Amino acid sequence: MSRLGHPAGRLAAGSGALARHLGARVAAWVARGRRTDLTGWRSVLGCWARLAALGIGLYLLWRLVRAIPNLLWLMSAVWAAADWRAGRPAVEEPAQPLTEGAAGAPRGDVRDATLTWIRQQIGDRQGVHLRTLLRHAQAHGMFEGMEVTEFRSHLERWGIPVRDQQRVRGMGVTVGIRATDLDASVSPSPEPVAEEAA
Template sequence: MSRLARPADRIATGSALVARRLGARAAAWVSRGRRTDLTGWRAALGCWLRLALLGFGLYLLWRLIRAVPNLLWLLSFGWVLAAWRAGRPAAEETTEDVLEPSGEEAPAGPDPEAVRTLLRTLMGDASGVHLNTVLAHLQEHGQWEGRTVTDLRVHLEHLGVPHDRGVKVAGVPTWGVRRRDLEAPSPAASEEPSPAPSTAA
């Protein structure tokens, strides 16, 4: 690969990741507008309002660029910088793939406790985390490309990580993992032999 082709490929890869990340965040923000205390079309009014706000914001940005064309240079620089950072090679990633280890670790399978640690980290101070948030995080770090929430559910089921479809985060219920469920010991830990009882008098 030539000296110019390598950075160009990195920017192209990073641009796709940034676009996917922005799309996922926008979709998550719109979905959080759904009211859980209402039913039918009234429950979705918040989603439509947020979608309209997004469209209006894009329209204002377009008008601003038309009025101040030089602003496009600044926006382009910001995009290229974000794409460069997002497109860094996998060897430079700081987040390891705890769900799907590669190489010689693959036969042993992923570490359930490492997965639980990742889920707790993504929860922050919340009481749970949605699986679409976990999937978006993994894809932002170049992992699980082309996979779905269903794939993630199957993987968590295999690891014995409890999850269900009624987890509420920011008032929105969907597939996710609750913090209280992670407090229980994992099946792997429960299968470990207990220490021998003391024989001391």
């Protein structure tokens, strides 16, 4: 790799990560506009209002840049600095959920790390959707190519309780994990039979 290859790779990786992060944040913000107490088209009026606000904001930014073209230099510098920070190699990987690649770690420790990771994703909410968990794991290079149904089976084999319907504030109801169910799952971890053969 050339002398400039490493910095360029870091900027490229950081730009991709930053774009994905901002995209996920914007999508979540728009989704939180959905009203669960209403039905039909009225329930999504908040989402449309937030999309309109985003459109107006982007239009105003475009007008500002047209009026002050040198502003692009400042915006590029800010974006490059954020790319550089986002592309920094992680000193410590996040707690790895249930992957077969956790070499040398006892199975119970891997399960405990997964429970800790799920609690972190739940935060102060009452639960988390499986698609949100899977998206976060795949953003960190885990469970790549796995679908939600397969991910659910994977978790249930480890005795992690999954509900068919879990409400998450601002994100609706779908298959997920409830925070209070995790307290009961601290019992000794069941050993999955099929995955030990390797």
